[in-house]
Amino acid sequence: MMKNATVVDVTDLVVQRGRVRAIDGVTFSTRPGEVTGLLGPSGCGKSTLMRALVGVQIVQSGTVEVLGLPAGDKRLRDRVGYVTQAPSVYDDLTVAENLRFFARVLGVPATEVDRCVEAVDLTSRCDHVVSRLSGGQRSRASLAVALLGSPELLVLDEPTVGLDPVLRRDLWAMFHRLADEGTAVLVSSHVMDEAERCDRLLLMREGRLLANDTPRTLLDQTSTEDVEDAFLTLVDQAGAAA
Amino acid sequence: MSPRITFAVATRVLTQLRRDHRTAAMLLVLPCLILALLAWMFADAAGGLGFDSLGPPLLALIPFIVMFLVTSVTTLRERSSGTLERLLAMPTGKGDFLGGYALAFGLVAAVQSVLAVLLCFGVLGLDVAGPVWMLVVVAVCDAVLGSALGLFVSAFARTEFQAVQFLPLVVFPQLLLCGLFIPRDQMPPALEAISNVLPLSYAVDAMTSVSSTVGDALGGVDPAVWSDLAVVVGFAVAALAVGAGTLRRRTE
Numbered sequence: 001m002m003k004n005a006t007v008v009d010v011t012d013l014v015v016q017r018g019r020v021r022a023i024d025g026v027t028f029s030t031r032p033g034e035v036t037g038l039l040g041p042s043g044c045g046k047s048t049l050m051r052a053l054v055g056v057q058i059v060q061s062g063t064v065e066v067l068g069l070p071a072g073d074k075r076l077r078d079r080v081g082y083v084t085q086a087p088s089v090y091d092d093l094t095v096a097e098n099l100r101f102f103a104r105v106l107g108v109p110a111t112e113v114d115r116c117v118e119a120v121d122l123t124s125r126c127d128h129v130v131s132r133l134s135g136g137q138r139s140r141a142s143l144a145v146a147l148l149g150s151p152e153l154l155v156l157d158e159p160t161v162g163l164d165p166v167l168r169r170d171l172w173a174m175f176h177r178l179a180d181e182g183t184a185v186l187v188s189s190h191v192m193d194e195a196e197r198c199d200r201l202l203l204m205r206e207g208r209l210l211a212n213d214t215p216r217t218l219l220d221q222t223s224t225e226d227v228e229d230a231f232l233t234l235v236d237q238a239g240a241a242a
Numbered sequence: 243m244s245p246r247i248t249f250a251v252a253t254r255v256l257t258q259l260r261r262d263h264r265t266a267a268m269l270l271v272l273p274c275l276i277l278a279l280l281a282w283m284f285a286d287a288a289g290g291l292g293f294d295s296l297g298p299p300l301l302a303l304i305p306f307i308v309m310f311l312v313t314s315v316t317t318l319r320e321r322s323s324g325t326l327e328r329l330l331a332m333p334t335g336k337g338d339f340l341g342g343y344a345l346a347f348g349l350v351a352a353v354q355s356v357l358a359v360l361l362c363f364g365v366l367g368l369d370v371a372g373p374v375w376m377l378v379v380v381a382v383c384d385a386v387l388g389s390a391l392g393l394f395v396s397a398f399a400r401t402e403f404q405a406v407q408f409l410p411l412v413v414f415p416q417l418l419l420c421g422l423f424i425p426r427d428q429m430p431p432a433l434e435a436i437s438n439v440l441p442l443s444y445a446v447d448a449m450t451s452v453s454s455t456v457g458d459a460l461g462g463v464d465p466a467v468w469s470d471l472a473v474v475v476g477f478a479v480a481a482l483a484v485g486a487g488t489l490r491r492r493t494e
Contacts, residue, residue: 056331077331082328087324090254104249105247105251145328
């Protein structure tokens, strides 16, 4: 893969959901080896944007390319890992059974199962039925499925919500480790304090991108101390300009 | 379609069933209990309808109804839990998903029918003219038909509660018109015409033919059974094809 090739390339994306314009002309790209944070209040269109990236969202106009192919292309299906906000694993199977099943669907060796369970720190819960796990453990089981086969792009919808701070720190460390190995990681969050852990930030509000920069540049440009203030400043600026 | 993924889906569905002891017990024991109840009901009755004439249609109805319910609820769960979306975002083909379910539930139906048939012949004294193994074949086809219809209606239900309500809508009219209560050719012409286009009529006809007639070819199976069975399988394939259309990779 070329060093500067983009992994995700979104141009003028518009998504209409019912009467709501969920995504209103969004353009951005991400590169391999970067952890990109998609931040914004809940309901701002983060999940819809992520669905568009993995090709499960009907879009009105614009283009979404992933690894040089149209999003959702058949050839992308084992190259993109996707975690929805609600854990999508089978409640009545154990963690290991869930992973073994998805590993077989993806055609990756069974050794991947142990590696991915370990990566999300669920080894001790491996043989527990998912419905008996806590919410955080369930979402980690769902995350483990996305890690199977080391996909080139990871699209993670709020993977750290409700987790204890130590675990959150460990997961972010893992995202960076994966990025260092060349994976492009896109993580959404509505918690602004997670922004500092990202290489690049996409700030989103009401279906539009407010900013697309590194956390440092963002703070410098808005003369603020934290991302929450930067977000507010950008909202005010956009309001004044309108 | 890939055999690897189809088998993965089938194995997973069976693992889920194995874990759910109550459902597994209901699937395997309940049909036997109902047939035993039916036999007992007619134990002291003389003449007219009896266990010999009602037993075979019930062997057709039970796998159909049970698989309709089980499939509509499980597929709905796959749709609402996000696992279907995840599977379709992976290299899973719609055929793999449907085929895996058909395989798993077909196998359950086979075990269910073998148990029910063994009970009918071994204990309850059911008497049929045709070959006994054919009863199991017909029952498995009926189960696949039930699964296929269940899958199809699951696309129109938002909740499990709604999915269960489809049973009276889809199954009851077929139950009334399938010839169980009154022979189909004695119904008002309009109803007979309707019963001619309902799959369960052919499922029950096939079962009744196996139990009442003997053919000279193909292991003693009346040719009419094969044509009825072909209609049942045809309906199942059509429902699966339409059902496949309701599995969407891209949604609003």
